[in-house]
Amino acid sequence: MSFGTNLQFLRDQAGMTQEGLAEALQVSRQSVSKWESDASFPEMEKLLILCDLFHTDLDTLLRQDVSQKFYSDTVGYDRFMNWFSNWVAFSIGLIILSVAFGLGCRGWFGAPEIAVPAVLLSGVAVAVAILIVAGMRYDRFEKEHPTLQDFYTKEERERYLNRFPFLIALPVAGIIIGTLWLVLLGEWAEQRGERAEMGLVAGFLAVVAVAVTVLVWAALRKGKYDIEAWNKQHNPSPEELARQKKAGWVCGAIMIAATVIYMIVGFGSMAAVGDYSGDWGWRWGWIVYPIAGVICALVSHLIEKEEDD
Template sequence: MSLGTNIQFYRKQKNMTQEDLAEFMNVSRQTVSKWESDTAFPETDKLITLSDYFGCTLDELIKGSAEENFTEDAAGYDKEMNSFTRAICLGTATVLAGVTTLLFTVVLGLDETIAAAIFMLFVTVGTAIFIVSGIRHDNYVKENPNIKPFYSVEQIKAFRNKLPAFIAGGTVLVLFGVIALMVMQSFVDKVVPDVMTEESFDALCAAVLLLCVTVAAPMFIYGGMQYAKYDIEEYNKENNPDKPFADRLMSAISGGIMLAATIVLFIMGFCFNNWELCWIGYPIGGVLIGIVNCIFGAVKK
């Protein structure tokens, strides 16, 4: 393939127009058009900038075949990211299922020790999934901190067309849980205390809502992680050894927040026997992480 064909191919892989690339390179659109039609040759400094931006060597850009390079996933990136996504979804669903099961044990009036044991079983399995998949993924990232882009524009567009379905599906499930909760609350006077205690009824309402969240959460996670999978440029930037201190600090703070949420869960559950509300630290932690990301994002800008 010629230099012009390679430039055009790499540009399309980044979903850029000639105008976009021209703006990035500080040249006119006509100049980019001439490069791609091989009627003009970029200056040396422009070639270096192009190769750095496209994530290829000068030889690959000038003499190589961009299309052949892009179609090969030599590092097994796609397989690894799919596997990691499934593991995170499964781990999340397992932990949430544990909380849901705990609430149902309250409804059924099971012994607290048995209920706690069942809950801890779910949490243990979920935690094990997180640890094993996290270590494996971390090892992969260390071995492959830089991935050469290989997804085609068609592949990226195909997934982006599917993404709204995951978001809509998860949202509908959560809203369904909220509606179910509201409907159930309207029958509280007819159920309490004739059918069950107020504590059991509240636990049942929370369990129904959380059951919907348990199914919805993996849908959100899968959609988000798969969307990020196709952004190889961001993956390379995120795993750059020279990653800015602010980014490393943000990651550490986020991890600390979720660790604190887990500690709160155990303290509220085992020390105060408040298993119905011990999970509240996780959504609060999620909100705090969102705030931290917004603050650091604004500071970096």
């Protein structure tokens, strides 16, 4: 492609008019029109500004086909985001699954009651370690690549968007069905004793863990296609950056508080009977996590609304 063709392609992809580009470069619209028709050529200073404006290099702008580079993942963004979504979704599901396994060890296999918190804490420890590694790698990647060219094609986006409703509907249906069976079998489990109740709850939480994993994975995979949001998120205004940090700290504090409450309820139920055989707190205390998630979402929304006002 010629320089003029490349310039027109980049301007169209950025959604800019000739007048808008001319204003950004402090030249006339006629100058931009002549550049795009290869009737004239900009000076070096303007070429460097164009490279910065459209996130490209001088050699590509002048001599290569920018459309080929535009639709190629030169920094490995897609591969990294796939890796990130896989491990983040798995670690979140693992937290819930560790509760299910802890209850299951007691309810299904008759393990000692101390196995419930032991399995839970082990699972949470592994999940937290995964999230730390994923978070550190994500932080490094976003600092190295704060802005990206949108290389996804319309067909790629449409293909995933056609799958997305199923990835949301099926897990939700699974949770609803699991809740239904939990209610229907509740009386039966109560008649058979404490272990049967714990086994039933463990099975329900296992279903929830799988459903939540799929939901988180689907949402993260959908988000990776929004390159415009990535560029906006990683080049925020000072006000937006402060708002993001504030929401992050608040949500982190909420989830830490939820974990502390769960531990207090769990160990408190064991201490309440004196011989550390009480375990109702471990069976039902997990409800603090979805409540904390809802509170976190609400607080984030209120912070955003407060800053906008």
